[in-house]
Amino acid sequence: MHRIEIARATDARGELALARRGDVLELVVDGVFAMDSAQTSTEQALARLALDRLAARSGSATVPTPGRRVLVGGLGLGYTARTLLDDPGVGAVEVVELHAALVDWAHHGLLPQLADDDPRLTLTVGDVLDVVPARHGLDAVLLDVDNGPDFLVHTGNADVYASPFLTAAYAALAPGGVLAVWSCDPAPTLRTMLTEVAGDCTEVLLDVPRGSRTFTYALYLAERGPGEDSARP
Numbered sequence: 001m002h003r004i005e006i007a008r009a010t011d012a013r014g015e016l017a018l019a020r021r022g023d024v025l026e027l028v029v030d031g032v033f034a035m036d037s038a039q040t041s042t043e044q045a046l047a048r049l050a051l052d053r054l055a056a057r058s059g060s061a062t063v064p065t066p067g068r069r070v071l072v073g074g075l076g077l078g079y080t081a082r083t084l085l086d087d088p089g090v091g092a093v094e095v096v097e098l099h100a101a102l103v104d105w106a107h108h109g110l111l112p113q114l115a116d117d118d119p120r121l122t123l124t125v126g127d128v129l130d131v132v133p134a135r136h137g138l139d140a141v142l143l144d145v146d147n148g149p150d151f152l153v154h155t156g157n158a159d160v161y162a163s164p165f166l167t168a169a170y171a172a173l174a175p176g177g178v179l180a181v182w183s184c185d186p187a188p189t190l191r192t193m194l195t196e197v198a199g200d201c202t203e204v205l206l207d208v209p210r211g212s213r214t215f216t217y218a219l220y221l222a223e224r225g226p227g228e229d230s231a232r233p
C-alpha cells in the first residue's frame with residue numbers, strides 16, 4: 001500500500017512523522033514504528049479497564065460518577081484519550097506529550113480521534129517524568145509512553161518504569177485511584193515494582209492479531225486503597 005507522509009517534525013527530543021497507508025494512520029517516532037490506527041484495542045483497553053475499576057470502586061458499573069480526573073502519559077494517535085472522553089463520567093483528561101509537534105497536529109485536526117475539540121481535554125507538552133510528580137488527587141494515571149520497560153524507543157524512558165517515578169505516579173492518585181501501565185510484552189519486573197509500590201498489581205494479558213502474527217500485550221493495574229490518604233512509603 002502506498003505511504004503518504006502527512007506531517008514530519010524534529011525537536012530536541014527526536015523526530016516524529018505522521019503518515020497514511022490507505023485508511024490507516026501511522027505514527028513513527030525516531031524512525032521506529034510507534035503505532036497505527038489498524039489495531040488500537042489495547043490503547044483503548046488501558047482506559048476502559050481503569051474506568052471499570054473506578055466504577056467498581058464507586059459501587060456501580062452503570063451509573064457514572066461525574067468529574068473523574070485522568071492523566072494520560074503519551075498522546076500517540078489519541079485512542080486512550082478518546083476512550084476516556086467517550087465516558088460521560090470523565091470530567092477532565094490531561095494528556096502529557098513529549099513532542100510539541102504532535103500536540104500541534106492534534107490542535108490542527110490531524111488526529112481524527114481528537115478532532116472534536118472536547119473542552120474536557122487538555123494537551124500538555126512535557127515529559128511525564130516531570131509533570132506527573134507535580135499532580136495530585138487524580139482518579140487515574142494511565143501510562144503509555146513507550147513500548148514498555150524491555151524495548152524502549154527513548155532510552156530516557158527507562159525511569160518511567162522504575163520505582164521512584166512509579167511511586168510518584170501512585171502518590172498523584174486520589175484514594176481509590178488507579179495507576180495503569182501499558183507494555184508491548186509481559187514485564188514481570190514492572191509487575192513486581194508496582195506490587196511493591198501499591199501493595200498489589202493486576203496483570204492483564206491481551207492477544208492482538210497483526211497480519212499473520214499474534215502479539216501478547218500487557219496492562220498493569222494498581223489501585224490506591226479507598227481509605228489511603230497518603231502514599232505508601
Ligand SMILES: C[S@@+](CC[C@H](N)C(=O)[O-])C[C@H]1O[C@@H](n2cnc3c(N)ncnc32)[C@H](O)[C@@H]1O
Pocket residue numbers: 029034035043044073074075076077078079080081096097098099102126127128129144145146154157
Ligand atoms: C505509543 S504512543 C501512545 C499511544 C496512545 N495511548 C494512543 O492511544 O494513541 C506513545 C506516545 O508517548 C510519547 N512519549 C514518549 N515518551 C514520553 C514521555 N517521557 N513523556 C510524555 N510523552 C512521551 C510519544 O511521543 C508518543 O506520542
